[in-house]
Amino acid sequence: MSIWQDQHVTVVVSGGIASYKAIYLVRQLMKQGATVRVTMTAHATEFVTPLTFQTLTQQPVFSDEFTMQDPKHVGHVALADWTDLMIMVPATANLIAKVANGIADDAATTTILATTAPKYVVPAMNSHMYANPATQRNLAQLQTDGLQVLTPATGMLAEGYVGRGRMPEPDEIVDWLTQTLIDQQTDLPLHGKKVLVTAGGTREMIDPVRYISNRSSGKMGYAMATVARELGAEVTLISTPTALTQPAGVQYIEVLSAAELLTQVTAKFATTDMLVMAAAVSDYRPVKAVDQKIKKQPGQTGLTLELTETADILKQLAAQKTGQFVIGFAAETQHLLANAEKKLAEKKLDMLVANDVSQPGVGFNGDTNQVTLLTPNSTPVTTNLLSKTEIAHSVLTAAINRGA
Template structure:
């Protein structure tokens, strides 16, 4: 697992720094490329020369010691690393990372890296239990940093309790096991996905309403597929006759366009991928009635007013989200779909010609065209809605990796 992996080993200033020497040696023996980065205080416990000899690489300490004028050292190392391990991680180094403080080379590099970061704390038992340290560790866990819990036993300070740096073999095994588990959790592991599905109903009176032919099958298929690919999924569903949904998917049931607008905006900021596949009413009755309207001679005219455009409002609000819309068309579908993509600030759009056989509402199958910002249409032939959902999500994963976000 460690063969040819680029490992950044951060060593902060605690007595347990001596164990980092054995950790460096074992990582190197396992075939990893190891670069050690020390805090200035760490160098008072162990000589940088020791780590240089064990890793066969230069040791980094000073942010301003730029050995290669062609590169900025801390950014170069941050980009180079596949995995970062902080061992030992002192209360000070944990506090810096949790609060975005970058005042030395190690803390600066950790803020810049996109690698998985594993933190192995080592400190006095009372320090480890201090509310500030606990708060900082919880914050880092929320940001998907990974902790390797310290062991309990006799500490260098003379106390007996939890706070002893985990043994090098255990640290390596923990990293390997976590990396292996990530590989089988799917390409959307760690991502949050928000999907809207189904129609809306706009009430006229207690027995009548306007709606459309959407069944919600496509949106439910997208939610289920995203969950299977490892995502944390929230599904905002209009009034549909679908009861089955993965129990780990958060489902929010709404009825009207206004309720769907509110639910999508309430959940928008915390999600990474947002797919609006719901068929939302464009218009609603301007006036509604609390009692059933009785049949009367002559025509009955109902004045309609526009509902809020959910997709356009999300497009105006988005920052980091990958926003995907659906366009159900019957005439010039590609032309109208691309226009919608650009007008509403989308990252991609899935275009349906609902008049085509096997596509559109109520069917268990679908046919679609996926278009991203490059405007190169990608056809998805007749497929089950589940298969089509997986293909759409595959395109999204690819586009996010390719920087088309």
């Protein structure tokens, strides 16, 4: 379950050119599982209509404190009491000044003043307005009062020149909010734990332009890293190059070959509480990679490539366990349970996640997966076909229940 699930989030929109970005932020928060309501200043309604937010959130938009939507409740107090988390985005210099000085003269600012939930501020304005001593003084006051303030980005402003004051992109804001929520919740099941995740398919070079690899996209490993972070862990992701965006709040280390992966994982293993070995490691590598590109020769009918086994990283590390919980992955195309049970026993794993990649919607490159979870002395458990994020939750929940 996402850390945002069932959170009541109030988004305060003030009047700036970046107001339209609040639409995308609201959508992102809803995708994460939050219930979102919006309150707007009068100036904000000149840039984006309340109907836009009402249609998107399927919640009433509070933009006029003198319009009673429910005669039994005072509008700004009812919304304030409903709120678990408030974010002001974009926060103009005017809104920041009012909040810093306790001014409540419209629907948005009266709601802000009445809200006791954690408050987050995303300033967005012209660079000269942002740098003005009065604005900086007001931002400092907000932080003194316990509000969290996100530093604006540097980029092209509405005025046509580059400066600091640009509103960060909605994805960046969600990442910032998520990390703050995680840091504040010490009761998360993996709080205080160090989780090491590997992802992607290793590459074993043949020559400078060719390599041996596999079809792994890295999506399952990235999902494991993301969910582990949401469950409170300090996460390190060791990955081969992928087309995926690096998960926010996670230490990222890039490797290419099985040998590089072994070196990096070994260096981290002693201080790790849980290893999630989701990377698809090449079983073989060329005995010798040549320095120059192998050219096709006239009359040549074939090419012999001599291979040797790569190191069995999972087996080596599992043998060195001093309390770490080690999770392995097995992609099979036949005899799933027999092969998985053999791997679980031979490599002395605490859990093995096996999947039959010959089945539609399962395994490589897709966004869904279906796995069988095997643990020593227990009956295997097979999941439904789920998103890889849901699979990651299932795997980590099972590991936590096993004492990880």
